Amino acid sequence: MLGGGAGLLAAPLATPALGQPRWPEKPIEIQVGFVAGGGTDLDARSYARALEKRIGGTVVVTNRPGAGGELALAAVVRAKPDGHTR
Incomplete structure (x- = not known):
């Protein structure tokens, strides 16, 4: 119970500060190391659609x-470490 209570007390600290820009600020880019139309590409595109929603x-x-x-x-x-390239 103590661990759960500590988690509830820390929850307000995890919320973003007011006035911060909404993430993502620009499109998120997923890099796929294989040709378009393959299994990995199809999985990435399916994941991208779900993530967009x-x-x-x-x-x-x-x-x-x-x-x-x-x-x-x-x-x-090489990408800028801003959280927009995966």
């Missing part, structure tokens, strides 16, 4: 095939 923003799936997924991984590593 949930967050009320735009989700873009970008295919970067090649090097066993390393090109997509490199694009994620």
